[in-house]
Amino acid sequence: MERTLVMIKPDGVKRNLIGKIISIFEEKGLKVVALKKMKLSKEQAKAFYIVHKDRPFYESLTNYISSGSIVAMVLEGKDAIKKVREIIGATDPAEAKEGTIRRLFGLDKEKNTVHGSDSLESAQKEISFFFSESELIAAE
Ligand code: IDP
Numbered sequence: 001m002e003r004t005l006v007m008i009k010p011d012g013v014k015r016n017l018i019g020k021i022i023s024i025f026e027e028k029g030l031k032v033v034a035l036k037k038m039k040l041s042k043e044q045a046k047a048f049y050i051v052h053k054d055r056p057f058y059e060s061l062t063n064y065i066s067s068g069s070i071v072a073m074v075l076e077g078k079d080a081i082k083k084v085r086e087i088i089g090a091t092d093p094a095e096a097k098e099g100t101i102r103r104l105f106g107l108d109k110e111k112n113t114v115h116g117s118d119s120l121e122s123a124q125k126e127i128s129f130f131f132s133e134s135e136l137i138a139a140e
């Protein structure tokens, strides 16, 4: 079984979409392994998105991500990384396929409601960014 990191971004938490978003993943057969709500500092947001440090949107993105609470969760399932990316949809909600979370709830290319790891390597990094080993034991 594969694990991936999903983050509900501040726009999703602010609009009371936590339950709806988790339901979508559960209905597609993904299991919640670990879950937490927290507010990231600007420094933590910059560390989480460090791969984008040279992109023009880095400053605005990290201000936004640290502007309110987020929900981080580890989801498990067959091909979880790819499956979650499909359920989330394209970065720009306007380009995301019908029925995807970003198409349903995303506000714009930055405030697109959810994050999902894009590879095995980033999933491992992002899971350990939010969760310690002892928080990752229970899969049932
Ligand atoms: P992804 O989340 O679909 O993998 P990335 O290109 O990795 O998209 O970008 C990370 C995040 O940065 C996006 O989810 C979005 O919040 C933000 N972002 C990406 N491109 C832009 C942009 O052109 N303008 C503003 N924000 C952006």
Ligand code: MG
Residues within 6 Å of the ligand: 118
């Ligand atoms: Mg990405």
